[in-house]
Amino acid sequence: MKIFNLTLQLNGFPLQEAKRTLSNIQKLNATAYEDYLNSKKREIIAFHLKHNSFYKSFGKNIDLEHWNSVPVMTKRDLQQPLNQRLSEGFSPKNVYLNKTSGSSGDPFVFAKDKTCHALTWAEIQNRFGWYGIDFNRSLQARFYGIPLDKFGYYKERIKDKLSSRYRFSIFNLSDTALDNYLSIFKTKPFDYINGYTSAIVQFAKYLNTKNLVLKTVCPTLKCCVVTSEMLFPDDKLLLEQQFGVPVINEYGASELDLIAFQNPEDIWQVNSDTLFVEVLDDKNLPLPYGQEGRIVITSLYNKAHPFIRYDLGDIGVLSKTSTSQKPVLEKLIGRTNDMAIxxxxxxxxxxxxxxxxxxxxxxxxxxxxxxxxxxxxxxxxxxxxxxxxxxxxxxxxxxxxxxxxxxxxxxxxxxxxxxxxxxxxxxxxxxxxxxxx
The missing domain is CATH 3.30.300.30 (ANL, C-terminal domain)
Known part of the structure; x- marks a missing residue:
């Protein structure tokens, strides 16, 4: 039984419809894709200018014929009560609600309409599928944190059970804890590892001291996906050496979507299906491919809440090999608030x-x-x-x-x-x- 998919459907997220939409987008040729992208950009702005009082005020000087007239929004622009940012017809009862992590220092509650959230999961499943991972069957070794309050703790444990995940606590990375983690890998048929880079690197370093390759003790392992923290080249080599499987770099934001995912050709492919990703200079003008700037993203499908030319707070470079249909993230340099003066x-x-x-x-x-x-x-x-x-x-x-x-x-x-x-x-x-x- 496809429990993961069924759970989404039962919660009102139209996953099957989203998968069909995603498939149709990915079948477009280059010319048709340009038409699709321009249409979706115009459509999402027009929708929020008409149905969202917050965005109507924020974008009062927008000229729909000129994309660069669209103002860049930051997290601080969104730090006001959610009900003031929701579009007409949406309320906390009929949207997906979550809170940003606050890693930038500017946390806030956000919303996605249910179709948009279903598309997020369709995109994630599509990318993980490149490596033979099926969220309904593949067992995940999950290196994430977990809420320490009773309600939050058991809520995550139930989600793990429904999502075929085994969670390893990353709040204790002592040799004793890591030795216990290794013993679990010896007994469970994990298909993939997913979690925070720093914790997974610590596990790899521990394996290195034991002169062990993880796939030799867990032969079902197919890949390792790291997220949320910077993956340095030498750490990637260490992970590949000690795990014996491909190591995939994921870049995403909870309020948006999966932003970029390394494909089997080791290219950090940007999500151009549901997002429009730009790299801008200090004057909010688009930079040519190959130049470093601020990563600014438009969510093409979120009608519940505007994320239009949204400055995520990250600095990066889109490769010169990029096209609008297949942008490539050459490197992610860090956050704008992580600059040293x-x-x-x-x-x-x-x-x-x-x-x-x-x-x-x-x-x-x-x-x-x-x-x-x-x-x-x-x-x-x-x-x-x-x-x-x-x-x-x-x-x-x-x-x-x-x-x-x-x-x-x-x-x-x-x-x-x-x-x-x-x-x-x-x-x-x-x-x-x-x-x-």
């Missing part, structure tokens, strides 16, 4: 600091994981979990590399911990700046 006024992506440090301190297996905090323009603190203190030579090497890549005069301090504090969801924020942007 240095004493000279220079701006640098926070993950630059993380990556420089990572290449130096993780080569001997001492440090398990770490985060970097910018406390002032010149002062950075590295909190880490390790078997022993980071040696003075390695500390000096990190400071020297920071000087070489960034600028002189930066002050770096180090503090060892038994465990690092994660967010309530279980995510590990690799870099954060306390300096005003």
């Amino acid at each position: 240095l004493p000279s006024g220079k701006r640098a992506a926070g993950l630059t600091f993380y990556y420089i440090t990572k290449t130096i301190i993780e080569d001997d297996g001492n440090v398990k994981e770490f985060v970097i905090t910018q406390n002032t323009a010149a002062e950075f603190k590295i909190d880490y979990v390790g078997k022993s203190e980071i040696s003075k030579p390695k500390q000096r090497a990190i400071i020297e590399e920071m000087t070489r890549y960034l600028e002189a005069g930066l002050i770096i301090t180090f503090e060892k911990h038994n465990v690092l504090k994660r967010s309530k969801s279980g995510k590990l924020k690799q870099f954060k700046s306390l300096v005003s942007q």
Whole structure:
């Protein structure tokens, strides 16, 4: 029985209709796709200008003949009561409701109409299907957080049961816990791993210390999908080596959809079926393929709530090989609020600091994981979990590399911990700046 699909249908999400819609979109040739995209962009704006009082006010100067007249919206624009943002005919009782994670510092409640949410699941199932994963049958090893309150905890456990998932807690990544995880992989026929990058990388590092390849103890394993946190190239190699299966990078946002998913040719293919993805400059103008800018997304199907030219807060690059029908995400650089402003006024992506440090301190297996905090323009603190203190030579090497890549005069301090504090969801924020942007 297709329990996953049936559960969606019983909750009013028209999954089968959504799958037919998605199939028809994907059959379009290049010319027909351009017509489809232009039609959907115009249609969703016209709908919200007519039926959504919030958007009518927000987009009062829109000229439907000129796309760049459409204003860019941010999360802060949406931080007002949900009932003021819902379109006519929609209420909390007839939509899908959720809350953003708050990783950007600007959480808010959002809504999707039921057709839009069904299309989200149709898209996700389609992409996972590239690797032979069927949500109705394939058993998932899920490395996610879980609510600690009683209601939230059991609600997630019931969802896991209905969705053929076994959840591994990521709030305890000690060797004892990871050894228990390994024993579970030996007894359950998992088809795939899915979850937060940092936790899955810790499991791979543990397997490396045991000189074990996961597929040898769990031969049913087909692939590993990491999400929500940055996947660095060397971590991807480690995962592939220790799991013995393809490692897939997923990029999504709960309020939107699956945004990009690595296909079997190892191309990070952007969802152009239900979304329109742009990369914009500081003046909100589209950049040519290959240039770095802010990722701005339009949800083509959400009539309950407008997400039109929505600035997700991420910085990235669309490859020069992209077309409107098949955009390719060349790289995801980080969040706009993760930029470090240095004493000279220079701006640098926070993950630059993380990556420089990572290449130096993780080569001997001492440090398990770490985060970097910018406390002032010149002062950075590295909190880490390790078997022993980071040696003075390695500390000096990190400071020297920071000087070489960034600028002189930066002050770096180090503090060892038994465990690092994660967010309530279980995510590990690799870099954060306390300096005003």
